[in-house]
Structure formats: C-alpha cells, structure tokens
Amino acid sequence: MAGTRGTYRKTAQRREQILEAAFAIFAKNGYTASSVNEIARAVGITQTGVLHHFAGGKLALLTAVLQQRDALAEENLRGKTGREFLAALVEISRVQAGQRGVVQLYRNLSTEAVDPEHPAHNYFRERLGRIIEAVTQAFSEVLAEDGLKPGIEPRAAALNTLAMTEGLETLWLQGLDVDMAEGIRWHINGFLAKPL
Amino acid sequence: MAGTRGTYRKTAQRREQILEAAFAIFAKNGYTASSVNEIARAVGITQTGVLHHFAGGKLALLTAVLQQRDALAEENLRGKTGREFLAALVEISRVQAGQRGVVQLYRNLSTEAVDPEHPAHNYFRERLGRIIEAVTQAFSEVLAEDGLKPGIEPRAAALNTLAMTEGLETLWLQGLDVDMAEGIRWHINGFLAKPL
Incomplete structure (x- = not known):
C-alpha cells in the first residue's frame, strides 16, 4: 500500500517535471521548433x-501545459460577476507582469496557431471565444445595474478591453516600460460610470 | 550598352523574385524555421x-524584406504632421486589412525577435522606438494647436494608440471580425477636441 502510494507520488512528480520542462522549451522555441526528445533530455529521461x-x-x-495555466487563471475569476470580475482582470494582468515566460509562451503559441493547420488553432480560437463571452457578460451585468456610461454597449466594450489588453502586452513584451494592469484599469474606467 | 541594361534589368527582376519568395516563406514559417535553400527552390534557382x-x-x-515594406509605409506618412499624420495612421490600417500576409509576417517575426539573441531584435526595437517618437510628435503638434482634450499628454496618447493598434491587429489575426481602421479612428478621437 505504502509502495503504491510512493509510486503514485513519484508518477505525479515526474509528470510535473515533464510539464515544467515542456513549458520552458515551448516558451523558448515555440511549438513547431520544439521536440519531445529535447523535453526528455531536459528532464534527464528518455x-x-x-x-x-x-x-x-x-x-x-x-x-496539458496550456490547460494547467488556464485553470489557474480561471480559478481567479470563478464566482465573480460585474465590476468584481472586471477588477479581477486587472489583477490577472498585475500577476502576469511577474511572469514574462508564461506571457511569452502564450504569445508565441497563439501567433503560430493563427495558421488553421496548427494543432493548437482550435484551442486558441475557442479560448478567445470563451474570454469574449465572459467579459461581455461582466459588462452586461454592470449595465444591468446602470453602471456603464451612457451609450456603452457591453460586447463592444469587451472587445475593446481585450484589444487593449493584448496591445499593452505586445508593447510590454517588446521591452517598453508599460504598466499593463494600470493601463487596463484606466481603459475599463473609460466605460464605467464609477471608476474601479 | 543595350546588353548591359538588359543584364541590369534581369538582375533587378531576379532580386525582386527572391524577395517575394523570401517574404512568402518567412510569413508562412517564421524566420527561424525558414532556410535560404527553401527560398532558392521557390524561385527555381540554386x-x-x-x-x-x-x-x-x-x-x-x-x-531587405522588412526595409522594403517599411519604406512603403513611410512613404504614406512623409511630410504629414499633426491631425493629417494621425489620419494617415488610420489609412495605413485600412490598407493592412487587405494584406493579411504582411501583417502576419511582421507579427511572426516581431514575436520571435522578442528574444534579445534574435538577429532582428534590434531592428524591431529601433523600429518601435521610431514609431513611438513619430506618433508622439504628431500628438504634440495637435496639442500645440489646442487640438487635444484637456489633460491629454502626447506620449501617453501615442503609447495608448499604438497599444490599441497592436491589440486590434491581434484580434483580427485570430479571426475576429474587427474593423481595425475604424477601431483606431474611434480610439484616436477619444484624445482629440474635434474628431477625425
């Protein structure tokens, strides 16, 4: 019994090691130029x-790498609605400013995956669709409480907020000294009757 | 003499063919995964x-590919100042909406080139610096004519406009039905006393 538990723990640890190595190598070289062999060597196994x-x-x-990271982000948004959800988006950006490797991995992979034949194409398309729906819903909830400025339409505000998030991230990745979280908060406040 | 001219014309044509093939292959595979051999084969030479x-x-x-494309964009901006310059940025976005391959090439390469060891790293860093300076100057010119809304700072407006441009481009590349030019015009108008 103890032996089985030990084996299970070892398997979980090894899985975790492999995912960490895969993450680092995908982040560095992109998906296409990475190989299972290289990941294996990084862990020191075959x-x-x-x-x-x-x-x-x-x-x-x-x-597995993408799902693990997305699950962490979704954890931070779970159960939140309206203004609280929008404030959580700002906080996610704040956390990402300390995780350049993660942001770079998503950027590298989502750029490669624009090609419809890329194996992660549907993953990124569905992910973007889910994000747009969730942010649109948050703005709709704020609208229902009369919390948006006059004439602001929830889906337009959501697309606009996502564009600004992606764009600030692009400039930040290219080495500019931009505060992504404050930039997004400022941008969202442009739509809200009362600032975050 | 006629012979020399013919040779010169053939050389220029061949150069152009090679650049077109290089552009297509870089756009499809990125810089790292492309090879001179592949480009040669596409042209049908060694x-x-x-x-x-x-x-x-x-x-x-x-x-050569990047400089050729940048020269085309700079052509459209030459001699323009203030509001006219900002309006030209909107028009460049409108043209780009019909050139997915060009936009995709820049995106692929600039994403790869975030790595400081990438051969095009300095090219993209300097290019971004030049663009920020030029857009900041245009907003400064508008400010000098009392053409900005109260409290708008030219460099902040420039960075913000570039972030929105990059972000709209990202969503558009990922397949969303966004009108980049109208999105940027709307965004710039948020800074101007009188809309474009």
Whole structure:
C-alpha cells in the first residue's frame, strides 16, 4: 500500500517535471521548433519515458501545459460577476507582469496557431471565444445595474478591453516600460460610470 | 550598352523574385524555421544563386524584406504632421486589412525577435522606438494647436494608440471580425477636441 502510494507520488512528480520542462522549451522555441526528445533530455529521461506519461506526444504535452495555466487563471475569476470580475482582470494582468515566460509562451503559441493547420488553432480560437463571452457578460451585468456610461454597449466594450489588453502586452513584451494592469484599469474606467 | 541594361534589368527582376519568395516563406514559417535553400527552390534557382544576390544570406534577405515594406509605409506618412499624420495612421490600417500576409509576417517575426539573441531584435526595437517618437510628435503638434482634450499628454496618447493598434491587429489575426481602421479612428478621437 505504502509502495503504491510512493509510486503514485513519484508518477505525479515526474509528470510535473515533464510539464515544467515542456513549458520552458515551448516558451523558448515555440511549438513547431520544439521536440519531445529535447523535453526528455531536459528532464534527464528518455523520449520513451516522456511518452509513458504523455502517450499523445508533443501535442498532448502542449495541451496539458496550456490547460494547467488556464485553470489557474480561471480559478481567479470563478464566482465573480460585474465590476468584481472586471477588477479581477486587472489583477490577472498585475500577476502576469511577474511572469514574462508564461506571457511569452502564450504569445508565441497563439501567433503560430493563427495558421488553421496548427494543432493548437482550435484551442486558441475557442479560448478567445470563451474570454469574449465572459467579459461581455461582466459588462452586461454592470449595465444591468446602470453602471456603464451612457451609450456603452457591453460586447463592444469587451472587445475593446481585450484589444487593449493584448496591445499593452505586445508593447510590454517588446521591452517598453508599460504598466499593463494600470493601463487596463484606466481603459475599463473609460466605460464605467464609477471608476474601479 | 543595350546588353548591359538588359543584364541590369534581369538582375533587378531576379532580386525582386527572391524577395517575394523570401517574404512568402518567412510569413508562412517564421524566420527561424525558414532556410535560404527553401527560398532558392521557390524561385527555381540554386542556393548559390540566391547568395549571389544576397551575400549576407538569410539575415540579409530578412533585412531587405522588412526595409522594403517599411519604406512603403513611410512613404504614406512623409511630410504629414499633426491631425493629417494621425489620419494617415488610420489609412495605413485600412490598407493592412487587405494584406493579411504582411501583417502576419511582421507579427511572426516581431514575436520571435522578442528574444534579445534574435538577429532582428534590434531592428524591431529601433523600429518601435521610431514609431513611438513619430506618433508622439504628431500628438504634440495637435496639442500645440489646442487640438487635444484637456489633460491629454502626447506620449501617453501615442503609447495608448499604438497599444490599441497592436491589440486590434491581434484580434483580427485570430479571426475576429474587427474593423481595425475604424477601431483606431474611434480610439484616436477619444484624445482629440474635434474628431477625425
């Protein structure tokens, strides 16, 4: 019994090590130029060892890395509505300013995945769709409480906020000294009757 | 004499063919995953043939492709100041909406080039610096004519406009139905006393 538990813990640790290595290598080289072999070497095991944990190979590794990171972000938004949800978006940006590698990975992969034949194309398209829906809903909730400035339409405000988020991130990744969180808060406040 | 002219014209044509092929291949695969050999094959000549025209190899090809495209954009801005310059930015976005390949190339390459060791890193950093200066100057010119809303600072307005431009482009590249030019015009109008 203790042996089985020990084995389970070791398996979980090894899985975690592989995902960390995959994350680092995808972030550095992008998906296309990365290989399972390189990830295996970074962990100090064989390619077969990696495939034992991720039978689907490189695509399974990518999916697992992305899902793990997205789950963390969704955790911060769970149960929040309206203004509280919008304030949480600002806080997510604040956290991301300390995680350049994560932001860079998403940027590299989502850029590659613009190609409809990229294996993560649908993942990123569906993810963007979900984000737009969620932010639109938050602005709709604020509207229902008369919390938007006159004439602001929730979906337009959501698309605009996402564009500004992506754009500030682009300038920040290119080395400009921009405060992403304050930039987004300022931008969202442009739509709200009462500032965040 | 006629022979020399013919040779010159052929050289210029071949150079142009090579640049077009390089552009298409860089746009499709990014810089890192592209090769001079692939570009040569696309033109139907040997790698040595390409190197005859671009002795600096892949990096020389990239630089030539980028400079050619940037020169076209700068042509549209030359001699324009203040509001006229800002209106030209909107028009550049309108033209880009019909050139997905060009936009995608810049996005792929600038994303790769975030890495300080990428050969085009300095190119993109200097380019961004020049753009920020030029847009800041245009907003300063509008300010000097009392054309900005109260409290708007030219450099902040410039950074904000560039962030929105990059962000709208990102959403558009990811397949959303956004009108980049109208989005940027609307955004710039948020800073101006009298709309464009």
